[in-house]
Amino acid sequence: MFKNLFARKPLSLLLEEMAGENRLRRxxxxxxxxxxxVGCIIGTGIFVLTGVAAHDKAGPALILSFVVAGLACIxxxxxxxxxxxxxxxxxxxxxxxxxxxxxxxxxxxxxxxVLEYTVxxxxxxxxxxxxxxSFIGIFGLKIPHALSIAPFDFSPTLGRLVATGSVLDVPxxxxxxxxxxxxxxxxxxxxxxxxxxxxxxVAIVFFVIIVGAFYVNPANWLPFAPFGLTGVSFFGHTLVxxxxxxxxxxxxxxxxxxxxxxxxxxxxxxxxxxxxxxxQRDVPIGIVTSLALCTVLxxxxxxxxxxxxxxxxxxxxxxxxxAFRQVGLPWAQFLIALGALAGITSVLLVLMLSQPRVxxxxxxxxxxxxxxxxxxxxxxxxxxxSTILTGIVVALLAAFVPLRVLAELVNIGTLLAFVIVxxxxxxxxKVEPDAPRPFRCPLVPLVPILGxxxxxxxxxxxxxxxxxxxxxxxxxxxxxxFAYGRRHSVLARRRxxxxxxxxxxxxxxxxx
Numbered sequence: 001m002f003k004n005l006f007a008r009k010p011l012s013l014l015l016e017e018m019a020g021e022n023r024l025r026r027x028x029x030x031x032x033x034x035x036x037x038v039g040c041i042i043g044t045g046i047f048v049l050t051g052v053a054a055h056d057k058a059g060p061a062l063i064l065s066f067v068v069a070g071l072a073c074i075x076x077x078x079x080x081x082x083x084x085x086x087x088x089x090x091x092x093x094x095x096x097x098x099x100x101x102x103x104x105x106x107x108x109x110x111x112x113x114v115l116e117y118t119v120x121x122x123x124x125x126x127x128x129x130x131x132x133x134s135f136i137g138i139f140g141l142k143i144p145h146a147l148s149i150a151p152f153d154f155s156p157t158l159g160r161l162v163a164t165g166s167v168l169d170v171p172x173x174x175x176x177x178x179x180x181x182x183x184x185x186x187x188x189x190x191x192x193x194x195x196x197x198x199x200x201x202v203a204i205v206f207f208v209i210i211v212g213a214f215y216v217n218p219a220n221w222l223p224f225a226p227f228g229l230t231g232v233s234f235f236g237h238t239l240v241x242x243x244x245x246x247x248x249x250x251x252x253x254x255x256x257x258x259x260x261x262x263x264x265x266x267x268x269x270x271x272x273x274x275x276x277x278x279x280q281r282d283v284p285i286g287i288v289t290s291l292a293l294c295t296v297l298x299x300x301x302x303x304x305x306x307x308x309x310x311x312x313x314x315x316x317x318x319x320x321x322x323a324f325r326q327v328g329l330p331w332a333q334f335l336i337a338l339g340a341l342a343g344i345t346s347v348l349l350v351l352m353l354s355q356p357r358v359x360x361x362x363x364x365x366x367x368x369x370x371x372x373x374x375x376x377x378x379x380x381x382x383x384x385x386s387t388i389l390t391g392i393v394v395a396l397l398a399a400f401v402p403l404r405v406l407a408e409l410v411n412i413g414t415l416l417a418f419v420i421v422x423x424x425x426x427x428x429x430k431v432e433p434d435a436p437r438p439f440r441c442p443l444v445p446l447v448p449i450l451g452x453x454x455x456x457x458x459x460x461x462x463x464x465x466x467x468x469x470x471x472x473x474x475x476x477x478x479x480x481x482f483a484y485g486r487r488h489s490v491l492a493r494r495r496x497x498x499x500x501x502x503x504x505x506x507x508x509x510x511x512x
Contacts, residue, residue, distance in 0.1 A: 006102030009365070009491055011435060014087045014099060028275050030282040030289075035195045036350050037269045037290025042201055043347030045262020045294075046301050047340040048127035051319025056244075058255025060306040061225035063299055065255035070295035072256075072458060073263040075451030076418040077291045078441045079425040081284035084270045085439040086428070093267070093417045093424075095361055100424040100431065103492075107485055109420050110362045111477035115470075116413040117268075117355035118390065120261055121176070121348055122397035123406040126150070128344040129171035129398070130317035135337035138330075143171065153402040160246060164402075172398035179348050180391030183356075184377070184384045197346035202297075204339025207332075208320055209300045215327045216307030226311065227251045231461050239460075248463035257461035261410045262298070266291045267417070268354040280438035352394060356386040366488040367481070412466040413473075415455045422451035 028036075054062045083096040094113055098106035133143055147170040155162045230241035231251025241251040248254070269286040273279045276286075305314065308323045315322035321340060324332040356373075360383045363374030377384040397406070425441055425448045441447055486492065 004492060005104040005486075007491055008100065008102050008431075009095075009098040009106070011087060011099055011432060013491075014095065027277065028272060028282070029277055030285045032195060033269050033272065033276060033282055033286030034289045035198050036272060036353075037266050037286050038202070038294060039195075039198045039346035040268045040350035040354075041263055041266070041290060041294040041347075042198070042205060042297060043262075043340075043343040044124045044127050045259055045298060046205060047131065047320055047343055048124075048317070049259045049262055050302055050305055051314050051316040053255040053258045054302070054306055054311045054319070055314045055316050057227060057231070057250055057258055058252050059223065059226040059311040060221040061227070061229060061252040062255050062259070062302045062306060062311075064225075064229070064252050065259060066295070066298045066302050068253065068256040068454070069260045069263060069458070070291075070298070072260070072415075072418070072451065072454035073266065073291055073295070075447050075454060076422055077266045077287050078447055079422045079451055080266060080270050081287045081439050082425055082437060082441040083421065083428075084273050084283040084287065085280045086435060086437050087273075093270075093421045094358055096424050096428075097420055098365065100427045101420070103486075103489060104481070105420065106365075107362075107367060107477065107481045108474060109417055110358060110367065111474065111480075112413045112416055112470075113358045114355070115473050116261075116264065116410055116417060117351050117358065118393055119397065119406055119410040119413070120264065121351040121355065121390070121394040122172075122401065123261070123410060124344055124348045124351060125172040125176050125394060125398035126169060126402070126406060127317075128175050128341065128348060129169050131321065131337055131340040131344060132171045132175075134318040134321055134333075135341060138334050138337065150400055150402040154246075154405055161405075168399040170399070173395045175345065175348065176352075176391055176395035176398060179345070179352050180388060182349065183353055183387050183391075184382060185380055197342040197349075201339050201343030201346065204336060204343065205297050205301060207339070208324075208336065209297075209304055211329075211332065212304035212308055212324070215324075215329070216304060218307065220307050220310050225252055227254070229253070231255070231257075232457065233462075233464065234460055237464075246463070249461055251461075253458065253461040257411055257415075257458040260458055261414050263291065263294070264414050267414070268350050272354070272357065274357075284439040352387070352390055355390045356383040359383065359386040359390075364490070366490040366493070367485040369484075412459055412462050412470050415459045416470070418455045419452050419459075422448040422455070 050062065053065060054060070058065050087095055087099060094106055094110035097109040133148060136142070145165065146167045149164050149166045149169055151164060151166050151168065152161050153164050154160070227250040228241045229252040231249040231254030232238070232240045233249040238247070238249050241249055241254070244250050266287045269283060269290065273283045276282045301320070305319060305323055309326050313326070318337070318340070321333045321336040324336055359368060359373040362368045363370040372389070373383070373386045375383065375385045426445055428435070429444060
């Protein structure tokens with residue numbers, strides 16, 4: 001039994017599945033893949049999480065937070081790119097773990113990716129709601145308070161959850177429903193919508209950088225690191241740096257841990273490898289290009305934002321639009337809010353596009369019911385059942401759970417996925433040294449080791465509650481795996497069939 005838990009899925013089997021009838025349509029080129037990456041990276045990180053991280057965690061040192069998070073992502077992205085060219089199928093880190101670390105680790109990372117993409121989508125839908133309300137507020141319109149935000153929120157001052165007086169976030173539910181409908185129609189249509197929105201929001205980001213530079217007051221960058229340059233804890237006990245009222249770590253590293261999930265767009269590029277026309281070449285291009293471009297833009301925008309407004313006066317819900325209003329440019333608020341809506345919508349689209357692809361890979365392996373999660377629409381060639389289910393869960397989370405809780409919950413899952421992928425590259429170089437690698441991660445083992453180190457450091461810069469939530473989520477996953485996944489595993493059934501065939505052959509040979 002123990003041996004079966006760590007059985008690896010051969011690369012030959014992965015490539016065999018790619019040739020089957022139940023695969024996705026190959027329609028994405030390098031520009032569309034890069035656009036998907038940019039579409040997922042640029043959005044919530046710039047337009048929403050910069051406010052929370054600067055106000056609560058890092059102050060102007062948020063600039064360095066983006067540098068540290070970017071470095072962690074660059075090391076991880078190079079490992080992702082190697083795997084994406086080696087095994088260009090749906091599933092991202094789940095598939096890579098199955099081929100290197102075995103079935104149990106594959107389940108852990110797959111279940112972790114479900115948490116990552118679902119909660120990230122809810123976080124983005126929540127941010128979209130706030131910018132939508134900021135946008136209609138320009139015209140004097142307002143959604144009733146009871147329908148505008150989640151019913152509770154986390155107070156950094158009190159260090160606990162407090163009631164908001166609201167019932168649910170209706171705009172978040174609406175945008176989740178609209179995006180779900182678009183995704184069911186097809187990948188090509190979804191990618192085209194995303195490309196148009198990416199063009200709009202990149203133009204707005206350049207507008208923020210160029211125009212905002214004229215309103216930067218260097219005095220707002222002082223003190224540069226009001227919470228310090230660290231912020232590392234170990235299960236609720238701060239090791240280096242300051243602590244907040246609730247015991248959570250504060251500082252530049254804590255800020256990097258909070259905004260880290262803003263970078264997961266390159267992870268989503270790898271989930272679409274099966275839909276790439278030339279995945280061995282195009283997917284690595286999409287991963288590396290989107291990450292490099294967005295890291296530079298993040299650093300620039302965080303510098304502008306913290307220079308325009310004192311960090312403790314930054315609005316946490318719509319920080320960029322409100323910063324321009326505070327410096328006397330209300331007309332710019334309209335453009336930024338409009339661009340933010342387009343930008344955040346494209347992030348939500350890519351995240352909700354990626355989640356069903358992970359389910360699809362798990363369903364093909366028998367880990368989850370194939371009739372639901374492996375069903376591909378006969379006309380649209382999309383995993384429509386799991387897309388609809390994802391949309392429902394995202395809408396519910398976004399409607400009832402606040403931004404601060406969602407943002408920190410998703411980061412620890414993302415970081416764990418990156419640690420496993422970096423480790424898997426090291427293992428795969430030993431296990432399959434001669435496998436064709438159109439893209440090779442440079443400086444192995446240094447780059448994967450640095451990726452593991454940076455991501456582990458950021459994991460310990462998150463509050464202890466995130467570790468507890470991750471452990472509870474993984475325990476629930478183990479229950480599902482041992483109750484269903486292990487029994488229905490395609491790989492396990494193949495081994496069992498091969499063993500029975502071998503037993504049948506032996507007596508026959510003896511009789512002869």
